[in-house]
Amino acid sequence: MSTVIRFPRRRPAVEPLWREAVGGVIRQERQDQGQRITDLAERAGIAPQYLSEIERGRKDPSSEVLGAVAGALDLTVAEVASRASSTLSRATSTGPVCLAA
Template identity: 45%
Template sequence: MAVSGRPVVIDIRTRRAAEERGPAIPDGSDPLLRTVYGEILRDERLDQDRTLDDVARAVGMSKQYLSEVERGRKEPSSEMLHSVCDALGLPIEHLLTRAVRRITASRRIATGRPSGTPQAQLLAA
């Protein structure tokens, strides 16, 4: 698939998981950061075939709280995010980088054009 003649790379696993969950923000605005972080943490946990209980115990939090973090319903502290990332062996900078990529990709999909492309250009006559 291409948008404006440019190829688009789609992570099928992530797309299927997102389709099952439904749109995080139905009005087309940027997703909340906590929602994006939660999706990434869940994807990483599932990729490792680990349970909520396993990761929650490693972090020292309840399974219910971790589930709410993964679903974007709770806003974890930076310390809590760091602890979950450590339990998953995911460097915190990878969480941040992946979040930026997902938000950028959602903007491209929502607008139908690459991020940063101006909507209108003014040219001097």
């Protein structure tokens, strides 16, 4: 009767990052509009590689860059932020949100 039952360890929930939510909003809107990453980057005045990193949540764009990308998508920064916030709210309905990395 000395059997030990081991339960799998629970992995701590990974908090979503603001830059990932913003990048996801930008990518989704670009794809919904049928735009290529190179065309959007050119209109926003940034390198396609940088835009790709923003979309993948690897880079946190400055307010100026975010404004340029949002404008190139015919959105406001407030619209991008609102959509990102909604994404985070859905993803973290049971936990905290990490807004800075």
